[in-house]
Amino acid sequence: EAKTAGRNQVRFFNPQMQAEVSARAAIEADLRAGLKAEQFFLHYQPQVDAQGKLVGAEALVRWRHPEMGLVAPGAFIAVAESTGLILPLGRYIMRCACRQLVAWAEQPQWARLPLAVNISARQFHHPGFVEEVCAVLDETGANPLRLKLELTESLLIENVETMISNMNRLKARGVRFSLDDFGTGYSSLSYLKRLPLDQLKIDQSFVRDLLKDPNDAAIVKTIIALGSSLDLAVIAEGVETKAQCDALIAIGCYQFQGYHFGRPGTVDVLESWSEGYHDHRYAFERQE
Numbered sequence: 001e002a003k004t005a006g007r008n009q010v011r012f013f014n015p016q017m018q019a020e021v022s023a024r025a026a027i028e029a030d031l032r033a034g035l036k037a038e039q040f041f042l043h044y045q046p047q048v049d050a051q052g053k054l055v056g057a058e059a060l061v062r063w064r065h066p067e068m069g070l071v072a073p074g075a076f077i078a079v080a081e082s083t084g085l086i087l088p089l090g091r092y093i094m095r096c097a098c099r100q101l102v103a104w105a106e107q108p109q110w111a112r113l114p115l116a117v118n119i120s121a122r123q124f125h126h127p128g129f130v131e132e133v134c135a136v137l138d139e140t141g142a143n144p145l146r147l148k149l150e151l152t153e154s155l156l157i158e159n160v161e162t163m164i165s166n167m168n169r170l171k172a173r174g175v176r177f178s179l180d181d182f183g184t185g186y187s188s189l190s191y192l193k194r195l196p197l198d199q200l201k202i203d204q205s206f207v208r209d210l211l212k213d214p215n216d217a218a219i220v221k222t223i224i225a226l227g228s229s230l231d232l233a234v235i236a237e238g239v240e241t242k243a244q245c246d247a248l249i250a251i252g253c254y255q256f257q258g259y260h261f262g263r264p265g266t267v268d269v270l271e272s273w274s275e276g277y278h279d280h281r282y283a284f285e286r287q288e
């Protein structure tokens with residue numbers, strides 16, 4: 001009887017749904033194996049100021065899949081979140097990032113560079129999150145002042161009080177916070193004021209059409225005004241052209257991340273990018 005019902009239920013799945021379910025199951029199995037085999041690693045993307053000087057980097061996870069080659073997070077973060085595998089993956093990423101901070105701490109030109117690490121909702125709301133971050137800081141010896149956690153607005157909806165207190169506990173250790181993809185979520189202003197944030201990151205969707213869509217320009221201006229009244233740094237992401245960069249400067253945004261300045265790459269790529277940065281054709285050199 002139950003078996004028949006079960007079989008009947010299965011029939012509600014159309015072939016495409018079935019294919020999606022098995023694709024997710026395959027990704028899940030590969031994720032588990034990939035974690036064991038340490039197939040995940042970090043790329044780093046430069047963040048620059050209005051003089052083109054390196055002011056930070058964002059760590060972005062990559063997967064060296066045995067058959068598929070290099071896989072971007074868009075293809076697996078959602079599955080990692082829904083299966084809970086984001087917890088071990090996130091710990092692994094945190095350890096890699098903190099080890100990189102320790103390696104940089106020994107080189108004077110890198111010692112003060114902040115490194116941003118993306119944290120997904122499931123990770124942040126996991127009860128042991130604060131302790132885990134502190135444990136990784138202790139075990140690696142990374143300077144918490146150089147670690148910046150990128151949270152998204154969607155993450156701020158649940159368990160607000162617990163979330164604020166967890167942010168404050170990390171803040172007390174020196175960890176910084178940036179609000180990623182800002183402008184795409186639903187945070188209210190009074191609420192933003194209560195969060196111990198350091199930075200707002202203007203979502204790349206507003207930067208993309210900045211020159212074409214006056215609404216986007218208005219949104220970007222509003223975010224910059226908000227940042228200055230809440231005393232938060234503002235950085236624009238997804239800056240792909242000099243024209244976008246000039247428009248951002250005209251509006252009052254002075255920190256940038258995007259392909260116009262540098263793509264995410266291995267730590268060697270970031271380091272050689274930085275060494276050659278005086279040779280780069282920066283957006284500002286003509287103005288100076």
Ligand code: C2E
Nearest residue numbers: 060061072073074093118119120238239240257258259264
């Ligand atoms: P995000 O944190 O908003 O990261 C920015 C994304 O935009 C990155 O994609 C980056 O490579 C890309 N990007 C940078 N500059 C440009 C540009 O000029 N134009 C365009 N079109 N794109 C640009 P990526 O590396 O594929 O990561 C996608 C998302 O996956 C990230 O968005 C973040 O939400 C998530 N993610 C990445 N790494 C991690 C991680 O270590 N942990 C977690 N939980 N999520 C991660």
Ligand code: MG
Nearest residue numbers: 058118150180
């Ligand atoms: Mg990010």
Ligand code: MG
Nearest residue numbers: 180181203237
């Ligand atoms: Mg973003």
Ligand code: MG
Nearest residue numbers: 180181203204
């Ligand atoms: Mg994004």
